[in-house]
Amino acid sequence: MIEIPFEDQLLTFKARLDHGLTSALQLLNDRTNFRYTALHRVHLGALQPVCVFDRFGENRADLQSALLLNDLARLTLASGDFVSSDCSQDSRIDTSGSPIISFCGLVMIPVGGGPACGMLCHFDMDRCEVKPCELAFLRAVSLLLVDYVD
Secondary structure (H helix, E strand, O other): OOOOOHHHHHHHHHHHHOOOHHHHHHHHHHOOOOOEEEEEEEEOOEEEEEEEEEOOOOOOHHHHHHHHOHHHHHHHHHHOEEEEOOHHHOOOOOOOOOOOOEEEEEEEOOOOOOOOOEEEEEEEOOOOOOOOOHHHHHHHHHHHHHHHHO
16 A cells, blocks of 8 residues: 555645546555545446556456445445445445455545535455545546546
């Protein structure tokens, strides 16, 4: 995990975004123990993967992510954000049948306001602790990613 000041990480994120979305999502992923970091577009009420970074480099992550995240996405879209280190024990959601255990995500809103246009998240099939500052960092960088989903 990267351990540099928040502001420096924002500057580093901006520089990585200049090299592509995958590079930027990799930086976000490096901040955590999560396997996946994903950016999804909301289109006609459904998630469409824009880019999914898989720490282990398996190519099928993009295809599976929208289906796997369906229930968590509904909850996240309804509340604005959602964080759980263990969804299987979290009373806020029924995850029966979902292999996702840990999740940290937020809704993306266009800069001028309006309905949700995307979701930025980390997720994993294993238990991962979520650092208290992670949601705040995702919120800060989401403003830089809105153009990718809007």
